[in-house]
Amino acid sequence: MTTTLPSRPVRGPVTLQGRLTSELAKLHAAGLHISPRVLEAPQRARTRILGHEVVNLASNNYLGFADHPFVKERAAQYLHAWGAGAGAVRTIAGTLSIHEDLETQLAAFKHTGSALVLQSGFTTNQGVLGTLLQEGDLVVSDELNHASIIDGLRLAKATKKVFRHKDMADLRRVLSENPTEGLILVVTDGVFSMDGDIAPLGEIVGIAREYGAVTYVDDAHGSGVLGEQGRGTVHHFGLQDAGDVLQIGTLSKAWGVVGGYAAGPTELRDLLINRARPFLFSTGHPPAVVGALSAAIELVQQDPSFMERLWANTRFFKAELNRLGFDTFGSETPITPVIFGEAETAFEASRRLLSLGVFAVGLGFPTVPKGLARIRNIVTAEHTQEDLEIALSAYQMVGREMGTIA
Numbered sequence: 001m002t003t004t005l006p007s008r009p010v011r012g013p014v015t016l017q018g019r020l021t022s023e024l025a026k027l028h029a030a031g032l033h034i035s036p037r038v039l040e041a042p043q044r045a046r047t048r049i050l051g052h053e054v055v056n057l058a059s060n061n062y063l064g065f066a067d068h069p070f071v072k073e074r075a076a077q078y079l080h081a082w083g084a085g086a087g088a089v090r091t092i093a094g095t096l097s098i099h100e101d102l103e104t105q106l107a108a109f110k111h112t113g114s115a116l117v118l119q120s121g122f123t124t125n126q127g128v129l130g131t132l133l134q135e136g137d138l139v140v141s142d143e144l145n146h147a148s149i150i151d152g153l154r155l156a157k158a159t160k161k162v163f164r165h166k167d168m169a170d171l172r173r174v175l176s177e178n179p180t181e182g183l184i185l186v187v188t189d190g191v192f193s194m195d196g197d198i199a200p201l202g203e204i205v206g207i208a209r210e211y212g213a214v215t216y217v218d219d220a221h222g223s224g225v226l227g228e229q230g231r232g233t234v235h236h237f238g239l240q241d242a243g244d245v246l247q248i249g250t251l252s253k254a255w256g257v258v259g260g261y262a263a264g265p266t267e268l269r270d271l272l273i274n275r276a277r278p279f280l281f282s283t284g285h286p287p288a289v290v291g292a293l294s295a296a297i298e299l300v301q302q303d304p305s306f307m308e309r310l311w312a313n314t315r316f317f318k319a320e321l322n323r324l325g326f327d328t329f330g331s332e333t334p335i336t337p338v339i340f341g342e343a344e345t346a347f348e349a350s351r352r353l354l355s356l357g358v359f360a361v362g363l364g365f366p367t368v369p370k371g372l373a374r375i376r377n378i379v380t381a382e383h384t385q386e387d388l389e390i391a392l393s394a395y396q397m398v399g400r401e402m403g404t405i406a
């Protein structure tokens with residue numbers, strides 16, 4: 001006897017095309033879909049977009065090193081002397097002496113016992129947080145910390161708590177409510193990437209110490225920008241010799257190239273080499289990158305005029321924007337937000353600025369809170385007075401047209 005099964009629509013697995021189309025549709029529906037602007041000329045204060053020369057206020061190239069002759073020259077020298085690639089992960093056969101020289105240079109610059117260079121700032125946060133934190137540990141993180149810290153913490157088995165942005169009473173509350181006998185890490189950006197404000201590191205370290213905690217500073221936007229010779233936020237607060245402060249950061253912003261670093265006690269480097277998964281399982285940097293970085297770190301120490309120009313430009317641009325009536329949201333660094341309110345307003349302002357020859361990117365929710373959509377401008381040492389004046393008159397025109405300023 002045969003049994004006839006009831007006929008049902010057969011639903012196979014989701015197809016690749018189905019997944020791609022439905023996910024893209026969700027992004028479009030939420031207004032979150034991004035199509036990056038393409039630069040048709042090198043990363044400089046003036047570049048080219050859609051065939052037109054523009055003043056570039058969108059990069060993290062704080063010191064103008066991304067296309068600097070001294071930096072490129074060293075990259076070329078290392079390329080010719082050492083080849084195009086490292087050939088293996090660092091722990092197998094990919095550590096060249098130039099990698100270790102760069103790490104020695106970085107440790108001296110940061111005033112730490114050691115430094116390790118990883119593939120990017122993003123993977124450095126993943127590698128260090130994933131390595132240091134264990135079950136039974138406590139990690140307390142500022143609510144505005146970077147996505148790579150958030151993702152790094154996802155890898156950690158520790159208890160995770162968030163404190164309100166730069167709110168020292170809240171930091172103290174979280175530490176006192178979560179006693180532990182494990183390692184306690186207080187994690188903060190040195191400079192916050194959306195608002196351009198500086199972490200109150202002196203107070204953070206003071207409170208952390210009361211609870212026996214170590215402070216972990218992601219200085220992606222402070223290195224090359226703050227502190228004597230651009231040594232970073234930790235130096236800006238005179239904490240470089242503290243044994244309980246870790247300096248993490250990127251080599252892709254002020255240093256103009258790519259990579260991340262972790263600087264701290266000698267044993268930190270040793271443990272990361274042995275345990276940090278992005279370091280263990282991903283190939284080391286190509287020689288040209290190492291050469292460019294060694295030149296960049298040298299250049300900022302040799303020639304103080306880079307930082308002087310960066311800060312003179314920052315002060316001028318911010319003061320003029322404020323004078324025109326724009327809200328720069330209390331920024332204290334070259335990261336200069338201009339608040340427009342609704343995301344669509346910020347995106348429209350960014351489009352209008354581009355049509356006037358100024359490239360500056362609009363950011364909305366969820367990158368920044370609802371109602372605080374903005375254009376994030378980053379001033380660099382490479383901008384001339386003329387560049388900044390062009391940008392300011394474009395801002396004045398767009399701000400008036402859109403009713404953001406009177």
Ligand code: PMP
Nearest residue numbers: 120121122146148193220250252
């Ligand atoms: N941390 C912070 C605070 C950042 O702003 C960034 C860059 N967006 C990173 C880490 C990641 O650095 P990288 O681009 O070198 O991966």
